Amino acid sequence: MTAGPAQSAPLLRPDTQRRLICVARAPSDVLLANMRAVGWDVTVAKTAAGAEAATKKTGVAAGLIDFDGFAPRDFDALKACLSQSTIGWVAVTAEGQPASRAVRELIRNYCFDYITLPLSPDSISHVLSHALGMAALDYLDNAAEAALPGDNEMVGTCDAMQRLFGIIRKVANANASVFISGESGTGKELTALAIHQRSPRRKAPFIAINCGAIPQHLLQSELFGYERGAFTGAEQRKIGRIESAHGGTLFLDEIGDMPLAAQASLLRFLQEGKIERLGGNESIPVDIRIISATHVDLEAAILDGRFRADLFHRLCVLRIDEPPLRARGKDIEILAHYVLQKYKTESTHKIRGFTPSAIDAMCNYQWPGNVRELINRVRRALVMAEGRLLTPHDLDLGSPIDKETTSLDLVREVAERNAIEFALRRYDYRVGKAATALGISRVTLYRLMVAYGIHGGEDTAVDDSDKELNEDASV
Incomplete structure (x- = not known):
């Protein structure tokens, strides 16, 4: 995992x-x-x-x-x-x-x-x-x-994720209902899938349904299915998600958005272990394990009358709290590199990694969208980047230079980039002269230009005016 x-x-x-x-x-x-x-x-x-x-x-x-x-x-x-x-x-x-x-x-x-x-x-x-x-x-x-x-695997080495992995191993072999609580984008479905894949039900179906993405009047037919002629347009029998998961696991995502009518029907199934398709009279026994998840505070929803307390207690036999990305420390950098490797072919040129300031920006950002937002930002950066290293600007995280506390790496990086740009402008993008003024070799200057996404002028020839490599400079 x-x-x-x-x-x-x-x-x-x-x-x-x-x-x-x-x-x-x-x-x-x-x-x-x-x-x-x-x-x-x-x-x-x-x-x-x-x-x-x-x-x-x-x-x-x-x-x-x-x-x-x-x-x-x-x-x-x-x-x-x-x-x-x-x-x-x-x-x-x-x-x-x-x-x-x-x-x-x-x-x-x-x-x-x-x-x-x-x-x-x-x-x-x-x-x-x-x-x-x-x-x-x-x-x-x-x-x-x-x-x-x-x-479909989970990535993480921080203490919070190690505790989560330990809980998953414990609950996988049980048959009780599991409730996963956590912010949107933290990977609750991956946790549910991990539980299923490590359970005795692993060879049976894992069926997922987002209760908030289906219109209220269709949710019950999606869950329980229907018989032919049950309503206008029901031209043939349809097997519902609950019945499709027989022997396996049903994952009810965003259970907090389920309408009260569907909550009553789900509670009845949990009590009896049987369903009736809409328009049918036959009671059909179904053996499944329920895993549910939501970003909604269900205790508050119960007090507001938006969620049934008896259903909550049926669903929340075993509870897992998914950690937000901002609480996962160095996992942010690990995940960022994982996403970079996975999607790097979307870039038009080679991307070698992140600048120190980009890592700093990601580790200091609060990530309201959690892992889903991290994936989107890295993919955006791969498309927008001009240099070999992804920057805070590429990630649309701004620059951490405006923060009260600035790292030495960031100060050095900003000063280095500014000095290179100034020297290039001063010497009309003659790379050899700019490198001499900066006290570095032409090889080193070109490598830094590539890393920072700094391009020469439109008419600058590849070799500019410099004729020899400074062999004694460190490259």
Whole structure:
């Protein structure tokens, strides 16, 4: 029920260490020889189709791609290759070689870095090694994703969720009715399903019905079914949800919205264990376990006369209180990464995770919509994001910088982004000059630009005016 730790794995699998795929129309024999000389196992692809074939069964690898000579019609196939999460791509361009806007977008969105030739073999190998290392991290993420729970499983490691899991294990083997209380969006149906799947009734049906989503005049026919001719439009017999769940579990969601007439009929079934279809006279025995849930305060509803006390006591033999997301601590970050892995294909480019300020914003947000809201916000962020890391703005959570207490990570992040944007504007988006002014390498500056979603000017060539990589800078 919890997302357990992934199996340990080496950073790089032995069969894929130092593997390099070179995609170029006219690859440099000297460059290839140099890469082999420093220990790379090189595979060459001279066409888009060849690149697709080379990347299909590669596993973890570095990729070196020169877009010169490829036509726009090749870009879809190249994009598919660049989207391989376990290949760290580095674009290569010759000094003075122009690049179209489409190529620049491919580099920004899919490449770990780019290099400008001529450059020493050791420097090229150094950048490729970094790209390979990042690809290895994605490989581990994919392995962990394969071990993640499925759509109907529950994720959580906090104390509140561990207590919930313990209660589920206890009540699963009982046959008494269970009442689940909790805010909307906390996952009450998942809890009900977990109880059913661990109960002796697991091989029988699990039938769910939302009592608040069905019009009052139709709810009883949905629950109990009807005979042919019971009312206008009843052209054939229909089996109700209660009868359909025979031998298994019936989950009554939002039971607090059930009208009083249906409450009386449900109470009679719970007392007698039999139903009568609408328009019929036959009493039909049904063996089911009832699990109900609501976000409504039923004790208050009883005092207001909106819910029957005798029905409540029948339903609430065993009670479970679902914890709200804001009370689940670090589970917020775990769930966010789980949702990111599940829906990351909805993004048009690679998303590697969340910025520290995004994690801070999520952990400090009150989550009135709970897990359902978290899922929606992360999915929105995947569509709206421009950088490789999701930000508070992408999540539509605003920036926590306006709060009275600001973390050092956030201060550092904001200052870093502002300094980069200022330097780029000052030097007219000449990346080499901006990197020199900031005291970092061009490689580092480009990586930060990608992470923060900062793009160069519309007419900025891929290599700008900088000609050499600062080999001594930390990247």
